[in-house]
Amino acid sequence: MNRLSQLALSDEGFVFDPQTGDSFQVSETGIAVLRALKEGRSDEDIAQQLVAHFDVALEEARRDCTDFRSQLKNFGLA
Amino acid sequence: MKDLAIGVSGINAVDNPGPGIGVARSLKEDASLNARIIGLAYDAMEPGLYMDWVVDRSFIMPYPSGDGGAYFERLAYIRDQHGLDLLIPNLDAELPLYIKRAGELKDMGVGTFLPSMEQFKLRGKDKLIEVAERMDIKLPKTKVCTSLDQLIAAVDELGLPVMVKGSFYKAYAAYTSTQAVSHFHALVAEWGYPVIVQSIVVGEELNVIGLGDGEGGSLGLVGIKKISVTSLGKIWTGVTIKHRAMMEAANRFIRELKWRGPFELECIVKGDDVYLIEINPRFPAWVYFATGVGVNLPARLVRAALGVDQPPAPDYDAGKLFVRYSYELVTDMVKFQQAVTRGEVG
Structure with a gap:
């Protein structure tokens, strides 16, 4: 089981890593991206979902997904 | 299960707390144990002496030094007067004596559940290299030093900063060689040799x-x-x-x-x-x-x-x-008087 799938994510955007005890706060968009990543969905799929639910262009949504994933990598979570 | 008299030390619930109150509270919360907690203290100011909802009766103990003769006489007195089925020592300084004389305690009818002396020595800071290998776990680069020359060589080899540790207690970070030498002397004066030098991870x-x-x-x-x-x-x-x-x-x-x-x-x-x-x-x-x-x-x-x-x-x-939180209790001065004059409270 990878680290990402183990993360506990509340509806308020509080994220808890049960391996290390670290906790994070993510925005409403972050919640949507994290939930989708935990489900194993592709970046393109997630970007499409962001466009459908938030006021954002597809290119920007793609960039946000890439940024978010690289931040997760920095934390050793992806 | 019959009433169990369990001796618990380390009831110094102060800013650097001993484990005793946590142990006693845990035992009390398992109602089926029917535990009667006997608190073992070294000082009349240990809060556990006065926490009568956790510790049923407390005794001031002599320090567990030398061959522990006076300490064991006190334990025998507690057993004779109030019963003592089991002891849970919670302080590092008590463990060598308890482990050494566990057989004697058993003969007195007092149970313990402790590591052997061999196991106890293995977990010492100077033996961690061997234990880490057996656990298949990493250890920060470690040098065991029994002289100042060895310390200086260890600092050179590991590179600064390093942790300088006493064999039993205390550890200091050293960012310069002068600091490492100063910590070395302080640790030797307080705890003797060896001193352990470790890379900082x-x-x-x-x-x-x-x-x-x-x-x-x-x-x-x-x-x-x-x-x-x-x-x-x-x-x-x-x-x-x-x-x-x-x-x-x-x-x-x-x-x-x-x-x-x-x-x-x-x-x-x-x-x-x-x-x-x-x-x-x-x-x-x-x-x-x-x-x-x-x-x-x-x-x-x-x-x-x-x-x-x-x-x-x-x-x-x-x-x-x-x-964790801070809390206070107010009780009668008589309890403090009992601790000081009779060496027992409760």
Whole structure:
């Protein structure tokens, strides 16, 4: 089981890593991206979902997904 | 189960708390044990003497020094006057005496559940290299020094900064050679040789509390992260975690050393790499944290010591929060007077 799938994510955007005890706060968009990543969905799929639910262009949504994933990598979570 | 008189030391619930109150509270919360807690204190100011909802009767003890003659006479008195079925020593300085004379305690009808002297010595800071190998766990680069020349050579080889540690207690970070030498002299003066010099590993500080059955089996493990600590480095808030590599290392520690009794592993974790920093051969002061998440290790220790069958250790949830707090009690001066003049309270 990878680290990402183990993360506990509340509806308020509080994220808890049960391996290390670290906790994070993510925005409403972050919640949507994290939930989708935990489900194993592709970046393109997630970007499409962001466009459908938030006021954002597809290119920007793609960039946000890439940024978010690289931040997760920095934390050793992806 | 009949009324059990259980002696518990380390009832100094102060800013650098002993584990005794957490142990006693855990035992009280297991109603089926019917535990009567006998508190063993060294000073009339130890708060546990006055916490009569946790500690039923308390005694001032002589220090466990020398051959422990006076200490054991006091234990015999407590047993004769009030009964003493089991003892749970919770302070490092008591353990060598208890382990050495565990057979004598058994002859007195007083049970213990402690590691052997060989196991106790193995977890010493100067033996961690061997233990880490057996646990298949990393250890920060470590040098054991018995002279100033060796210390200087060790600092040269490891590179600054380093941790300079006493063989029993205390550890200081040294950022210059002068600091390392100064810490070395202070530690030798207080604790004698050897002094341990270690590279500093940067990562998450994670801990495990556990109980080994002495045959390689675990009677329970709980992993935690300290979220905040006091100026003395003692936990103030913490959270339960399940770090796979660290928990596996803790299980290997129990299995490889056939550890008997309570312990705490202090680790630094970097990703999946787990570095062993220290092994404490007793319950830590935050022992009640494990009880609070459903793993009552003191109660399980009592049953193991009495040879009572018990189910496998229960699991616990990651993400449970521990919050220590300050509180006060007001009582009659008579209790303090009893502690000072009679050496017993309750």
